[in-house]
Amino acid sequence: MWFEELLIAIKHYLVLQMPGSLQPVGSAFLSCLPIMTSFGGLFALATLLERKMLGRIQNRYGPNRVGPGGLLQPVADGIKMLTKEDIVPKNADHLIHFLAPLGLLVSAMLGLSVIPFGHRLIALDIETGILFFFAVGAASELAIFMAGWGSRNKYALLGALRAIAQMISYEIPLILSALSVLMVVGSLSLSDVVQAQSGGIHTWHIFTPWGFLGCILFLISTLAEINRSPFDIPEAESELIAGHMTEYSGFKYALFFMAEGVAMFAMCALTATLFLGGYHAPFPILSFIPGPVWLFGKLTSLVLLFIWIRGTMPRLRADQLMEFAWKFMLPMSVVNLIAAGIWVALDGGVAAWISSGLLNFVAYFGWSRILSQASRFSPRTYRYAEEAGVSE
Amino acid sequence: MIGKGILKGMVETARNLTGSFHDPDRLTTVEYPEQKIPAKENARNFPFLIYDGDDWETGLRCVSCQICEKECPPQCIYIEKDKEKKPDFLGKMQMQPKIFDIDVSVCMGCQICVEVCPFESIRMDNDFEYAGSDRFKSLLLTKDQLAKSNKYYHSIHPTEAQETDEIRVQKREDHLAKEKAKAEKLAKAKKEAASKAALSKAETAKEE
Numbered sequence: 354m355w356f357e358e359l360l361i362a363i364k365h366y367l368v369l370q371m372p373g374s375l376q377p378v379g380s381a382f383l384s385c386l387p388i389m390t391s392f393g394g395l396f397a398l399a400t401l402l403e404r405k406m407l408g409r410i411q412n413r414y415g416p417n418r419v420g421p422g423g424l425l426q427p428v429a430d431g432i433k434m435l436t437k438e439d440i441v442p443k444n445a446d447h448l449i450h451f452l453a454p455l456g457l458l459v460s461a462m463l464g465l466s467v468i469p470f471g472h473r474l475i476a477l478d479i480e481t482g483i484l485f486f487f488a489v490g491a492a493s494e495l496a497i498f499m500a501g502w503g504s505r506n507k508y509a510l511l512g513a514l515r516a517i518a519q520m521i522s523y524e525i526p527l528i529l530s531a532l533s534v535l536m537v538v539g540s541l542s543l544s545d546v547v548q549a550q551s552g553g554i555h556t557w558h559i560f561t562p563w564g565f566l567g568c569i570l571f572l573i574s575t576l577a578e579i580n581r582s583p584f585d586i587p588e589a590e591s592e593l594i595a596g597h598m599t600e601y602s603g604f605k606y607a608l609f610f611m612a613e614g615v616a617m618f619a620m621c622a623l624t625a626t627l628f629l630g631g632y633h634a635p636f637p638i639l640s641f642i643p644g645p646v647w648l649f650g651k652l653t654s655l656v657l658l659f660i661w662i663r664g665t666m667p668r669l670r671a672d673q674l675m676e677f678a679w680k681f682m683l684p685m686s687v688v689n690l691i692a693a694g695i696w697v698a699l700d701g702g703v704a705a706w707i708s709s710g711l712l713n714f715v716a717y718f719g720w721s722r723i724l725s726q727a728s729r730f731s732p733r734t735y736r737y738a739e740e741a742g743v744s745e
Numbered sequence: 746m747i748g749k750g751i752l753k754g755m756v757e758t759a760r761n762l763t764g765s766f767h768d769p770d771r772l773t774t775v776e777y778p779e780q781k782i783p784a785k786e787n788a789r790n791f792p793f794l795i796y797d798g799d800d801w802e803t804g805l806r807c808v809s810c811q812i813c814e815k816e817c818p819p820q821c822i823y824i825e826k827d828k829e830k831k832p833d834f835l836g837k838m839q840m841q842p843k844i845f846d847i848d849v850s851v852c853m854g855c856q857i858c859v860e861v862c863p864f865e866s867i868r869m870d871n872d873f874e875y876a877g878s879d880r881f882k883s884l885l886l887t888k889d890q891l892a893k894s895n896k897y898y899h900s901i902h903p904t905e906a907q908e909t910d911e912i913r914v915q916k917r918e919d920h921l922a923k924e925k926a927k928a929e930k931l932a933k934a935k936k937e938a939a940s941k942a943a944l945s946k947a948e949t950a951k952e953e
Contacts, residue, residue: 409765410758413774665758666751681747721747 356643357471396614397427410664439603449503454608456496463489464619471644482543504600512596516587522678527574529686533693547631554635562710582663625651789869801892806866809842813858821851850884
């Protein structure tokens with residue numbers, strides 16, 4: 354905890370140096386600054402890491418030309434993006450077209466403000482932290498629609514509608530799976546959620562029946578929510594024009610990707626906070642390592658998992674995506690909520706473990722069996738024209 | 746069960762990810778400017794001119810007969826004859842090119858110039874690194890850029906170069922045989938003429 358206390362002391366010292374009228378603004382600024390700079394930098398590194406790792410998955414070197422081992426690749430990309438011409442369509446709604454990428458980035462950054470990065474190290478410690486997170490997260494849908502509408506391009510508009518349909522569909526299992534944690538902890542404050550998992554690895558929520566399924570559902574919904582592969586139909590660079598980003602170029606286009614990256618970090622940080630013990634060390638002996646290090650470690654491993662998933666899975670079709678959301682994710686998250694309710698009613702313990710675990714297990718296997726018999730989820734069978742002709 | 750296939754796929758990609766670090770069979774990338782795969786023997790790109798010996802100007806085989814220039818389908822060769830002649834490998838005085846240009850931006854690498862050349866002087870190169878900063882000048886190869894030694898030809902296309910050398914040896918032998926036959930014929934004719942002259946001399950002497 355010494356590290357967190359040191360940071361807070363430095364902040365207090367700096368705030369006290371300011372004139373009195375500036376102190377509230379200065380304090381807020383000093384709280385925002387580390388988040389904005391560190392996640393901006395982290396995004397740059399993550400792009401490199403992603404390209405490197407995807408390269409290795411495809412048995413090639415990633416970018417390795419700029420700087421030692423390609424380390425300066427993000428800088429080169431940034432310079433390239435900044436020097437590109439910023440084209441705004443003649444008939445576009447200039448204000449909305451301009452505000453959309455900013456709105457997306459702001460909504461992603463705001464989500465990070467309620468994440469506890471360490472003991473007392475939280476920019477905005479409010480009672481309803483998780484509600485705030487999902488509220489500003491939902492604002493990103495507005496920004497995407499602004500981008501689609503403001504471009505005055507029918508493809509951009511359709512792309513935005515497609516993106517919003519997906520994000521709204523996956524928001525439901527996302528929030529329902531997060532709700533299981535809130536039910537058990539009994540608080541909307543993320544500091545309380547982290548505090549409930551302070552006792553070491555066995556108290557982490559992922560190691561409970563409802564937490565395990567909830568975490569998986571949450572991660573899948575997160576992938577869809579931040580438009581990442583395999584749910585990246587809104588962008589789908591190899592199949593469609595870039596959806597709501599069609600009419601964007603130059604730095605605004607880069608801002609979209611930055612917003613996507615920051616949203617990914619925010620979601621991963623929230624996953625780590627809800628299910629993986631937040632900034633706590635897995636074993637109390639290791640708690641001399643500062644909390645932010647643990648949180649960033651968990652966050653980075655989740656980002657690596659996302660990159661791994663991106664390197665593995667093909668893109669879902671729009672109807673498959675919707676079916677998966679409504680037919681699988683939603684029922685499973687409701688079942689998980691019931692399992693969490695059983696856990697709360699039985700107050701933990703062996704009986705709660707068995708009953709909620711059994712419920713989740715039976716629901717998962719039973720439901721996936723039922724769905725596998727439905728034609729959409731089973732391997733495709735092809736009916737050729739000749740055979741059809743013979744049978745008639 | 747939903748999710749089993751996904752897990753299988755994840756294991757596969759993880760194997761690729763780790764395998765690319767220790768298994769050279771997986772990571773087959775050749776990083777071009779630093780590493781190069783040696784060209785296959787039959788690889789060919791653009792033509793070049795062969796010279797014998799060490800000095801490219803005196804050893805150049807081309808006699809500027811302009812057959813290649815006429816045969817070239819995209820007409821990328823430009824030749825101007827020189828007024829001065831120089832001896833070829835048989836010792837005969839031959840023409841030589843004053844200007845011999847090949848525009849490699851036009852050349853299509855069809856090898857027709859190689860096939861029509863009666864003096865084994867133009868052959869295909871396998872060099873492909875012709876990128877230049879100038880659109881026109883750097884791709885217009887002049888005589889001095891085109892001239893490459895027979896040793897170089899042996900190094901890039903050994904089998905073909907061997908065949909070419911054999912043709913030239915044969916030519917030299919033929920030439921020598923021809924010269925010999927010519928010389929013999931000449932000597933015979935001389936002898937006959939001499940004997941004839943002697944005979945006629947004797948006859949005139951008789952008549953007198």
